[in-house]
Amino acid sequence: MTTEQTAADLPIWRDGRFQADEWALAGEGEAVSEGPALLPLARFLAEREALAARNAPLGVLVEPNEAIEELAPHLDRVALVALNFPKYADGRAMSSARLLRERYGYRGEVRAVGDVLIDQMPLMRRCGFDAFAVANEPTRRQLAAGKWPDVPFYLQPTGATTQHEIPAGTRPWARRPD
Amino acid sequence: MYRYDEFDHGFVAARTAQFRDQVERRLSGELTEDQFKPLRLMNGVYLQLHAYMLRIAIPYGTLSARQLRKLAHIGRVYDKGYGHFTTRQNIQFNWPALKDIPAILDELASVEMHALQTSGNCIRNVTTDHFAGAAADEIADPRPYAEILRQWSSIHPEFSYLPRKFKIAVTGAPSDRAAIQLHDIGLELKRGPDGATGFAVYVGGGQGRTPMIAHKVRDYLPEEELLTYIEAVMRVYNLHGRRDNKYKARIKILVHETGAAEITRQIEAEYEEVRKTDLLRLPESEIQRIAAYFAPPDLPEKPARSGALEAAKADSREFATFVENNVTPHKAAGYGVVTVSLKPIGGIPGDATDRQMEVVADLAERYSQSEIRVSHEQNLVLPHVALDDLPALYASLKAQGLATGNAGLVTDIIACPGLDYCALANARSIPLAQDLSTRFGSPERQKEIGELKIKISGCINACGHHHVGHIGLLGVDKRGEEVYQITLGGSGDETASVGALVGPGFKTEEVVDAVETVVDTYLRLRESPDETFLAAVRRLGQQPFKEALYGAA
Numbered sequence: 124m125t126t127e128q129t130a131a132d133l134p135i136w137r138d139g140r141f142q143a144d145e146w147a148l149a150g151e152g153e154a155v156s157e158g159p160a161l162l163p164l165a166r167f168l169a170e171r172e173a174l175a176a177r178n179a180p181l182g183v184l185v186e187p188n189e190a191i192e193e194l195a196p197h198l199d200r201v202a203l204v205a206l207n208f209p210k211y212a213d214g215r216a217m218s219s220a221r222l223l224r225e226r227y228g229y230r231g232e233v234r235a236v237g238d239v240l241i242d243q244m245p246l247m248r249r250c251g252f253d254a255f256a257v258a259n260e261p262t263r264r265q266l267a268a269g270k271w272p273d274v275p276f277y278l279q280p281t282g283a284t285t286q287h288e289i290p291a292g293t294r295p296w297a298r299r300p301d
Numbered sequence: 302m303y304r305y306d307e308f309d310h311g312f313v314a315a316r317t318a319q320f321r322d323q324v325e326r327r328l329s330g331e332l333t334e335d336q337f338k339p340l341r342l343m344n345g346v347y348l349q350l351h352a353y354m355l356r357i358a359i360p361y362g363t364l365s366a367r368q369l370r371k372l373a374h375i376g377r378v379y380d381k382g383y384g385h386f387t388t389r390q391n392i393q394f395n396w397p398a399l400k401d402i403p404a405i406l407d408e409l410a411s412v413e414m415h416a417l418q419t420s421g422n423c424i425r426n427v428t429t430d431h432f433a434g435a436a437a438d439e440i441a442d443p444r445p446y447a448e449i450l451r452q453w454s455s456i457h458p459e460f461s462y463l464p465r466k467f468k469i470a471v472t473g474a475p476s477d478r479a480a481i482q483l484h485d486i487g488l489e490l491k492r493g494p495d496g497a498t499g500f501a502v503y504v505g506g507g508q509g510r511t512p513m514i515a516h517k518v519r520d521y522l523p524e525e526e527l528l529t530y531i532e533a534v535m536r537v538y539n540l541h542g543r544r545d546n547k548y549k550a551r552i553k554i555l556v557h558e559t560g561a562a563e564i565t566r567q568i569e570a571e572y573e574e575v576r577k578t579d580l581l582r583l584p585e586s587e588i589q590r591i592a593a594y595f596a597p598p599d600l601p602e603k604p605a606r607s608g609a610l611e612a613a614k615a616d617s618r619e620f621a622t623f624v625e626n627n628v629t630p631h632k633a634a635g636y637g638v639v640t641v642s643l644k645p646i647g648g649i650p651g652d653a654t655d656r657q658m659e660v661v662a663d664l665a666e667r668y669s670q671s672e673i674r675v676s677h678e679q680n681l682v683l684p685h686v687a688l689d690d691l692p693a694l695y696a697s698l699k700a701q702g703l704a705t706g707n708a709g710l711v712t713d714i715i716a717c718p719g720l721d722y723c724a725l726a727n728a729r730s731i732p733l734a735q736d737l738s739t740r741f742g743s744p745e746r747q748k749e750i751g752e753l754k755i756k757i758s759g760c761i762n763a764c765g766h767h768h769v770g771h772i773g774l775l776g777v778d779k780r781g782e783e784v785y786q787i788t789l790g791g792s793g794d795e796t797a798s799v800g801a802l803v804g805p806g807f808k809t810e811e812v813v814d815a816v817e818t819v820v821d822t823y824l825r826l827r828e829s830p831d832e833t834f835l836a837a838v839r840r841l842g843q844q845p846f847k848e849a850l851y852g853a854a
């Protein structure tokens with residue numbers, strides 16, 4: 124790994140490589156930047172009329188205790204939904220991601236942020252995440268080395284996942300990677 | 302028996318390879334014990350008081366002779382020559398070396414077994430009636446549905462990081478031998494109005510420190526809707542179950558705090574949404590395909606009455622007792638379901654030596670269509686035995702110390718590992734079980750007492766199911782001293798109830814006497830020998846037992 128590929132410069136794992144983060148977080152009371160802006164859900168809901176006049180893309184940061192249903196009616200104006208994992212073992216955002224993709228048909232970026240570790244990433248992807256903000260160094264090292272600890276035999280149809288899966292055999296619940 | 306196809310083999314092999322890599326990373330020091338913990342837990346590896354422990358799944362408690370032989374082999378080569386059958390139809394090995402665990406998993410994979418999801422906050426091994434597919438009172442075999450649930454829940458991407466572990470049990474018979482009302486989800490197979498097959502669905506039961514009986518959320522769910530409905534329950538739980546306190550994280554607490562009516566409404570609303578996708582509907586053809594693996598064996602026709610059996614019973618009191626207690630009616634005339642007790646008088650409940658496992662495997666081949674079951678009461682079961690073969694089977698079992706005729710009686714005790722193995726324990730469970738078994742061990746005494754379930758837990762986590770013991774014993778720590786509390790009137794069957802504490806606890810040296818006092822009180826006050834202990838406690842209440850134990854107030 125080259126020195127440029129540090130968590131600070133290229134924090135986002137997307138499409139099989141580390142990339143820069145073009146989004147700026149605007150927490151409560153902070154200024155909203157000119158470029159792509161990421162707002163906490165409450166702020167987005169409160170200010171969305173005013174924000175509609177902006178020209179740059181909007182993203183929304185959703186905490187696991189917040190209901191993704193509240194964001195659902197506004198998804199057509201949102202280019203990024205970042206779902207937070209305060210701890211890797213908190214699986215609520217897994218459900219939120221599936222609802223975004225499968226129930227609300229959301230096509231924009233669904234990003235995992237927070238405690239994102241390699242052993243959960245294949246599961247996240249199957250739930251519909253397509254981008255991952257990765258700070259954990261061992262995880263970054265393993266991703267850079269091409270590791271992706273998937274078990275490529277799936278026993279659940281997770282609907283509109285971001286990876287292409289096809290039915291495996293006659294079981295309606297089984298899938299394999301295409 | 303379910304047979305793996307290429308897909309299933311690929312799945313288990315890939316998963317074992319993944320875990321092998323994780324074990325190597327741990328052994329090389331790349332992973333700390335903290336980082337390794339969630340990974341090993343997903344693969345059934347616990348850290349106990351003295352060593353790592355490996356818990357192996359026995360889905361719905363069904364084993365082939367070949368699989369049981371493999372477990373014997375693992376016990377001999379990688380452990381100290383025995384295995385321990387648990388209350389969740391699993392087997393545990395208490396002494397494997399971490400470096401050997403990937404090799405053990407390979408051995409298991411060679412007989413279509415694994416240790417997946419026997420721990421961690423995921424959907425655990427699905428349990429059923431240990432008499433499934435054999436019992437005379439069954440509506441339908443629950444195992445095909447348990448197998449479908451097992452598959453669908455394996456490495457579920459959405460439900461592998463639940464608030465807490467999640468246990469599902471299925472019964473196919475109205476007399477519930479799977480304790481479904483004490484599970485996170487309990488499923489009871491039943492016939493619908495149109496004669497079709499479906500389920501009554503119970504949610505929110507559990508033991509542990511806050512025992513609760515499940516609520517029925519659905520009186521009838523058509524079978525093709527099974528996965529759709531379960532996904533809805535799981536999603537409601539995953540999103541709304543408490544994560545702030547691990548003792549309040551089970552679904553029973555969510556049901557309790559939200560209210561049964563409201564949780565039912567949420568589940569039904571989510572179910573309607575999941576249904577729209579039509580992804581999880583089970584086609585009849587697929588249910589049939591899985592059910593075919595569990596087709597009843599082709600048993601030769603026999604007369605209902607066996608002359609050989611009757612003659613042997615007349616010959617030996619001991620054998621007659623065995624038949625009376627350990628043989629249950631089979632669907633097919635002339636056959637019986639045999640419980641092989643792992644509760645020898647004075648022995649350790651649930652332990653079996655490698656040799657005993659091999660003998661049971663041999664006997665299953667000879668007398669029971671190569672099939673064995675593991676019961677949640679920590680016994681083994683031979684499900685399809687011709688009544689004519691019982692005398693010979695009995696003789697072989699007896700030679701291995703496996704012919705104790707005490708199924709369902711006072712010495713058929715469930716006990717958790719307790720202080721001998723478990724870091725959380727307040728008290729010893731196994732030695733107490735041994736002492737009680739010895740005290741009540743005489744056949745005459747056991748017969749007089751009749752059906753009575755004693756269950757022992759070494760701490761409030763309730764691994765030994767004391768809440769549903771007719772007599773429950775709970776180890777508590779009272780200022781550094783081991784003390785046992787006694788509960789009365791619990792039951793895990795279709796009349797499920799949680800036992801009530803009878804009064805202050807007893808010291809180790811007093812507790813066996815105290816249990817005897819309770820039993821003698823029952824014998825004195827029962828209306829007739831037909832009134833079981835449980836029925837008597839339900840009729841009499843606690844008062845007479847309190848008085849006998851603590852004197853009149």
Ligand code: HEM
Binds near residue numbers: 465507551724764765
């Ligand atoms: C040896 C170490 C063991 C430890 C440290 C341990 C720990 C625990 C803990 C902490 C709980 C409570 C979890 C909860 O309900 O939130 C629990 C529950 C349970 N354990 Fe164990 N356990 C051990 C062995 C066993 C064994 C050998 C068995 C089977 C014989 C067993 C069966 C169960 C069952 C059935 C429950 C209750 C499930 C319920 O709440 O419905 N455990 N255990």
Ligand code: SF4
Binds near residue numbers: 717720725758763
């Ligand atoms: S009940 Fe307590 S003492 Fe017994 S095994 Fe469970 S955690 Fe250990």
